[in-house]
Amino acid sequence: KIAPNYDYCLVYEAAGKNNEVVVGRKGVGTFFIEILGKAAHAGNHYSDGIDANLEASYKLQELIKLTNLELGTTVNVGKIEGGIGANTISPHAKLTFELRYKLASEKQRVLDAVEKIVATEYVEGSVATLSGGIQRDVMEPNQRQKEFLREIETLCHTKLTTEERGGVSDANIVASGGVITLDGFGPFGDGDHTIHERALKSSFTERIGLSVKIFDNILQNNFTAS
Secondary structure (H helix, E strand, O other): OOHHHOOEEEOOOOOOOOOOEEEEEOEEEEEEEEEEOEOEEOOOOHHHOEOHHHHHHHHHHHHHOOOEHHHOEEEEEEEEEEOOOOOEEOOEEEEEEEEEEOOHHHHHHHHHHHHHHHHOOOOOOOEEEEEEEEEEOOEOOOHHHHHHHHHHHHHOOOOOOEEEEOOOOHHHHHHHOOOEEEEOOOOOEEOOOOOOOEEOHHHHHHHHHHHHHHHHHHHOOOOOOO
16 A cells, blocks of 8 residues: 555565575465365265365365476465374365465466366365465566666666575565565575574675665665666
């Protein structure tokens, strides 16, 4: 809602190994498919059951087929739940899966395909429902961003290398609002999300110095990218 009021956004996630700034981030969504079947004794009434686990296995395989590594799209079924015990036809199952995509066009392709997979009844009598959604939309590199980057290099007398990342940040939100966005202006470190996570002290000084130069030029209205 507030994006139209701003021209630029710098996000302070960690810099790349060689001080890269981030020009692209994958979009991400988390989804849940819940499947209802019918319980039955596996020995005495096998044919009376509707196997929710079996239905889940069919859907899982179809979901995985949506992955397209060449286009940067992955579908990962990271959690499977279901059943009561070995002697019972499973009356329920649940798939938890994640979608990550590099291209906006891929998001719609996968979402449409997921709807079809959920609606398809592989095991007769089973019922499936879908929930969840996109948490962060994709941050795609664009021409306005490229022009802003070039102006930073010229006005701040520095060469910036760039990279794209598979993880998300607040940059996804701001970029999807139409603001020229660059990420990775924080310090460099390693060991992300572990007890050994750390940041190089000298990189703080470097990144703060760069930010000061950028802010100074913004205040002087030296940037023309818009």
